[in-house]
Amino acid sequence: MSTVNVDTTSPSPRARAVILGAVATLVATAIHHVYGGVRYATPWRLHGAAVALALCVPIALAYAGYRRSPGTRAGRIAGGSLAALALAFPVTSIGLFEGAYNHLAKNVLFFAGAPRDLLLRMFPPPTYELPSDAFFEITGVGQIVPAAITAIAALGLIGDLRRRVTRLAPGTVLGARELVGVHGERIRIPDPTRIVHLQLRRFAGCPVCNLHLRSITVRHDEIAAAGIREVVVFHSSADELRLHAGGLPFAVVPDPEKRLYAELGAEPSLLSVFDPRVWPIIVHSVARSAIAILRGRERPPALIPTGGRFGLPADFLVAPDGRVLASKYGEHAGDQWSVDEVLALTRAPAVSSVRAAAERGAASVLDGGSASRLPTRCSPG
Template sequence: MNSTDTTTAATGTAAGTGRLAVGARAPGLTEAVTMTGAAPPVLGRSGRSVVLKFYRFANCPLCNLHLHSWVVRAAEVKAAGLVPVAVFHSPVRALREQLQQGAAVPFDVIADPDKRLFRAYGVEESLAGMLHARVAADNMRALRAGYRSMLPFGHEGGIRGHPADFLVDPDGIVRLAHYGADYADTLDVDTVLNAARDLLPAPPPGPAPRPAGRT
């Protein structure tokens, strides 16, 4: 869940793959639809760095387990100057009905049932990706945490899909691109926060504190 493999080419796509390379301009989110109907951040124009997290379908137990770690630490992530955004290949209706988070997700969740963004970012899929010991281990953790799924072939958008993570700077440039080797290989909060400190400019300072005794 905290693997740190990333693409390292300078621009465009990584050689010999459809992967988006470090140094490339991130594909825009302007046509994306969020679960709440809110407009997603405009990459390169929001003045903030964005963390894009790609998951599979809305009630995927693994995805919900991993997403929850970002939900409970969202304030910490935002305080570090990062805007988290999750992308699922389920439609809005499924996200609203099936995303298994006890409280509202405190950041944008994009519905991408046509997988337009998945293709633009080179996100990969395979059946072999589920055949890894850490996938079985995380599935057990998800079940113990109460996350359940429907029958495997009942999911809109299918069951295949590796996670992927992207760190996009305020200019809209990809500074970190992680493509999961299997269904459980997604970057955790600490890994991304550490990478952001190394790879991104410092976030703009907050308002200066008021002098004592002044209102």
């Protein structure tokens, strides 16, 4: 792919997962320690809750510093500090020590019938309490969950900081490429006569994707009349897509190896499904898909879909000359342009002039060198 004006200053999508996971862990341990301090008359636990909440401040400051200037040296230092603070406190001190050792291991040994002498040696009072209160033990073990999410996100953030996240900014020029559709058709990007709305979706049968693409299907004639060609890519195989999306009225492209996702900077993230903003969309889409599956109108997605369940969507408007006119990188599974937003973007003066030129056949086509295509194994057969 030939590109210019690539945005190398975009923050990693994992940074938000780190701060949400870290703060959730710290708040969870504060609740746990306040309850334990009152329940067992141990004031030092209240102090522990205060320290946990206080740690939210440096973590938030590190996150803000990284978000402010992720492409600078100072921003990368702030991002590294965010990952280090998260791994040191929410993950190690709370998740591993407090949650896994102090509570999970203690409860496993206790309910497995370990000798009391062994339990008292491993968990001596008054620092520890043998299981006697369900809420205290449940909240203690529960700290492991947000800490585990934080650990995965923090390690991913460190990897992103080392290689730097690359995203396509408006003005980026894409080299010519030929994609292979789900039915074997050849799809040229850029299209010499139309603006392409290139969508990077998730996996075949994804309920959130199905809900969104239904809105595209219903208004596809209106989209086409605006001079826009829809091209939708999934990180699934052609065989999977023929079962779930073979009848859509626009181009559907399989990319099971996620090569196009990597080229365009679309990264997966735990927040694709753990971001609270997507939960109402998930409930709605899963309910709709469940009814459609029961009626035989849809098939259930694979239990372990190709490319995983944590993909994030991305949208691009690509002009006939290869320029990216607009781009959007979703922050969760349901964060993409609506039909109204796509149509509104095409009515913007800069985009309208491009569309008019394309309709007159006057737009030039940038080949960017040799055309590229996804591997032939992405195509049927």
